Amino acid sequence: MSDQVLLSARGLTKRFGAVTVVDDVTFDVARGEVLGILGPNGAGKTTLFNLISGDHAANGGELSLDGSHLQAEPPFKRCQRGIGRTYQVPQPFGDMTAFENLMVPAMLSAKMKEAEASDYCAGILADCGLLARANTLAGGLTLLDRKRLELARALAGKPKLLLLDEIAGGLTDAEGAELVELIRRLRDRGVTIIWIEHVLHALMAVADRVLVLNFGVKIAEGTPDTVMQDPEVQRVYMGIEA
Ligand SMILES: Nc1ncnc2c1ncn2[C@@H]1O[C@H](COP(=O)(O)OP(=O)(O)OP(=O)(O)O)[C@@H](O)[C@H]1O
Incomplete structure (x- = not known):
């Protein structure tokens, strides 16, 4: 191959x-x-x-x-x-914050230590427009933010x-254009x-x-x-x- x-x-x-x-x-x-x-x-x-x-x-x-x-x-x-994925119906841990939702795959799938995972997840929250929601419980996010979190969670596992x-x-339209830009950036980083x-x-x-x-x-x-x-x-x- x-x-x-x-x-x-x-x-x-x-x-x-x-x-x-x-x-x-x-x-x-x-x-x-x-x-x-x-x-x-x-x-x-x-x-x-x-x-x-x-x-x-x-x-x-x-x-x-x-x-x-x-x-x-x-x-x-x-x-x-x-391999990382999103689901059509977002499936976050509702009683954990947005940040904690990212720490799980960062530490369990990507095997990062806590300090590295913490920096990495903060970067992803920023990329996905969720930094201001870092400490919000996932169950309390709007649908749009839950969709953003779904993508952020998939990224937190450092997928190839x-x-x-x-x-x-x-x-x-503006949010769609932002999403396209984010996907281009991910591809440019080798994903x-x-x-x-x-x-x-x-x-x-x-x-x-x-x-x-x-x-x-x-x-x-x-x-x-x-x-x-x-x-x-x-x-x-x-x-x-x-
Ligand atoms: N667990 C399941 N048990 C039985 N049938 C299923 C199951 N999952 C999907 N299907 C059926 O398989 C077919 C394909 O479904 P799938 O969800 O993969 O389509 P899709 O192309 O993703 O559709 P959409 O664009 O609506 O999301 C459908 O007929 C669906 O009803």
Whole structure:
């Protein structure tokens, strides 16, 4: 495998009962790349993330990170190997402060000592626009701040591969532009990103490549321009008939 490849997925398959929701999906993610994932509701995008993070076990296929297999690793091991993710519904520890929420992955996943973790987490809170909320209990944050905290928590584990699941929804244009800038900065620092997003203009502003799923099947993969001009993508995702 090329040294350029960070994550490799081969024939990934997930079934729920008789329904195949991720169907023989193969793709690579290069180091330092932002790969966008598009597809209609129910296409299998979040399930694909669950297979990568280990929240769900695959029924078939192979996954490797940095050239070594992931399938047998439980989710916490995958975090320690450098996979961080956000969830569509933010899942903070509600009775801990925003800062404490970050200290957990910084110390447990990224294995930082307390003093280093503390500095690192303060930097992330600043990057994510949450420094003023550092001592607020996560359960008392607004929805927008909970979404920011979800991203900050994923970053606190120092991921080399960051999985972002629809983090731009509900943001104002200015907040969306800030988010795109933050994602660019993360990529410039060497974080590889896979981003599921329905807010197309945000995704297209930063994605190097895009992969499109429909009914669990990969129907297109390529540069944003190429993919958006693909007649099948236009039909499936945008309802445009040729
Ligand atoms: N735990 C589960 N048990 C049974 N079916 C599931 C489970 N999780 C997801 N599904 C089904 O798998 C299909 C794919 O769901 P998934 O959430 O991956 O789609 P998605 O592309 O992320 O959709 P959205 O854009 O709406 O978030 C859907 O039909 C969903 O109902």
